[in-house]
Amino acid sequence: MEDVSAKFVSQKISRTRWRPLPAAALQPPDVFATGSWDNEDNRISIWSAGDLGNAGLNGEYHGEPHLLCDIQHNGDVMDMQFLDQERIVVASSTGTVTIFRHHQNNQTLSADHRWAKAHYHVDQDTSCGGAACTGVVCNNPEIVTVGEDGRINLFRADQKDAVRTIDNADSSTLHAVTFLRTTEILTVNSIGQLKIWDLRQQRNEPSQIFSLAGDRVPLHCVDRHPNQQHIVATGGQDGMLSIWDIRQGTMPVSLLNAHEAEMWEVHFHPSDPDHLFTCSEDGSLWHWDTSTNVSEKPSFLHQGGRSTAYLSHSTMNQSVVSAWLSNDPTKDRMEITNLIPNQTLSVNSLDVLGPCLVYGTDAEAIYVNRQLFA
């Protein structure tokens, strides 16, 4: 817990995202962005995580995050993702999608491009017709957004108008979207359905629909396994974590009773996918660890850097394949840890990259842990 630095920032945080590292980078991530919500004046902020100059004895980084720059944002920040090293796409509760550019030479932010009224109810031109844009995902230069209007938009970063729009893709609210393959996306909605859309096809129908077995509990977040594209994790309104194998069946492979309230975000660790992280309205953040035979791992594998990821994947291929899809929880040991000792208000968002974790809460604080696997 000493490795977690906290900072109270006077705004409720709805999203936190690490800036992606350049391909050959060896050092851990240092810069992250946050978006606020429920303010009269919401802001997108870029932070530097801890003071690099204060390296301790073991090369640990101390110091709390400090603000590099920020910019005013119209409406709540509903979702956010880095398009590349300098640009970040932000989804607003007014239905607008904006690309902001971070100028690193003078540490300022500016709005690069804006798609106003990307999401709207009924009539695009009425001023109060905006519908919240609830999810955004990018695969440079493509950007896909979904919203409360049940619409899916496909944008390209350099084009003024939407490349493609699927109106009424869903009769309920779409809560989140992620890429399955470069031409396929996954969406989750508020009647508990997981849908696959093939963007190459012109018809406005999902290519596959999955749903939960029992009550149609709304699904709030979705993430795909970084290496094995058929494994998908979703989080629901009742705090349940569902793991799906989309090659087979229309129902989840395993249902794990996790949180006591809505699960807001679920993330596989991008380089070490035996680890999964979820955060919830009940104020907890859980670390799910399915890496088996923990004690037999050589010590350097405990650091979650990029270079070690290949090793774990190739030598433990067999166990990795079955870890998440195992129906027998007693066979593959799963360690679940709550990373927050004194929970109070909701943890709205988290992001993991390398050995670093950042999360933001409704208690107007951001937390950075730079020694996740120590």
Place this chain on the structure above:
Amino acid sequence: MTTGDGAPSSSRVFVVRRDQDIYIHTLRKLFNESHGIFMGLQRSEEELAGKSRKAQLVQVSKNYRSVIRACMEDMHQAAALKLGPAFLQVSILSAMELIWNLCEILFVEAATAGPLLLRLLDWVRLHVCDVDSMVREVLSSESPSKHKLFWNVVDVFVLQGRMDEARHLLSKEASANPASMNMYKILDDLMKKMPVPSLGNTQTLTELELKWQHWHEECQRYLQDGTFASNPHMESICKILLGDEDAILEKKELMTTWYHFLVTRLLYSHPTVKPMELRFYAQSSMDLFLGGESSPEPLDLILMAAFEFEMHQVIKECSIVLSNWWFVAHLTDLLDHCKLLQSHNLYFGSNMREFLLLEYASGLFSHHSLWQLGVDYFDHCPQFGRVYLELHIERVPLSTEQKALKVLRICEQRQMHEQVRSICKIMAMKALRNNRLGSALSWSIRAKDAAFATLISDRFLKDYCEKGCFSDLDLIDNLGPSMLLSDRLTFLGKYREFHRLYGEKRFAEAARLLLTLMTAHIAPCSFWMTLLTDALPLLEQKEVIFSAEQTYELMRCLEDLTAGNPDKQKFQDDDVETTKVEMLRLALARNLARVIVKEGTVEGS
């Protein structure tokens, strides 16, 4: 309202009329961090008794104070950039921390005679900082003893009981001025030997008093012998050590406040002062210090009430003077946990702690963002908290679905069923107006609102009748167990299933389903005609689908339908309707004929 000189530790408290406090950006940190401390306190172990509980409570008090100080730091930095209300806020925060610190010493920690003085000395050193810049200036100069403010700084150290630092400075003077070496040695010795209370149990009070008496007499002797007569500075220091009030009062400018004077007096005349004796010394100190030139400020009155151990008076005065309930609410809550407040019942029934917390939380609810903190405060007001919460939570504007979900979760966790229903209805209506039938249904499922589910199903059915096909098939096809929420919804699901079965050419099952829909009375009356019309293609099939029993049922339904509306003009005049009925009757009769024959025929082997 007077504008002070802007010095951070000015002892004035400004009365601000409008409650703009909750909108000040830097103060939000105060509210959030203190919310965390408050929750920790409420959840802390009540079973811990005696010393460990007291230590825990003192730690909570220290945490609150460090939060105030952190806020002051931020404001100070913000003030460096722009003037205006920031200066005001910094001085108010500083005053709050001063009062809180004193309350911590006197009430929470309840320091006893001996340690009490040490705590008070720390308190003064921490809060009287007007002299800090002067001290720094002298210490950092090349030859401090030549500095014109040198003796001022030595006096400051002596007045604050910082003996070691005073002696260190004096040694510099002695080395620069060998003539006074003799005087210096004696003074240094006296200062070194001065008995002070200790925190541990190394000596009893009586021992301390004896030692102190002895030392006091020794100082007296040196003074009367005229040892320091040639150096007025050293002589005045010796007088101060003897607790000579006039000598101490001469240094009024260096003490700046009457409570500093009070503590200095106590240090040099009654170091074993008991808590209950403080009030007398406090009153006389204030009178002597102010000397009739100026009247006490609100801050002075609050501190005086604290020295008199009048807790309720302290809280009352603070409530009047401060513009925001934050301070009194948290302080009172802490004192209540220390079991120090008697149940001082206010005339409308709740006690003081609850009243203040309710006021504070209500203030939070008026903020567009801080309302979430208010919820937890209401939770810990046993008598009226729930009612207040019910009334406030309904008025939180629900701008996005995600915010509505959070509000809903708060209500569900506290079993506020009325509010849950009302919020879900609002969101479902909004969704319905925007033609988001799936969203509307998902809200009604959450509230288990059968009536609304019926409304939505009627909408679907209406759409079907108008367009001839279903909209939002992804929803209707995947209703699952939520279908059972309302009869109409079940009907909708089953009806769609009928269409599907028909499309898959599973006619026998489709027929059975159709019949169930009508006979089980889950179909609304208005829809029976449509259902019967749907039966037509099944009746007209080459293969006989309906059995005799089923056909009789269908006929009965048709007769029920037509018999039930004999006076309906529309029904009889409408050619289409009449034709339909005719066709149905014909088809049913034909089917009956065929099925009787079929069932009557003996099947071949």
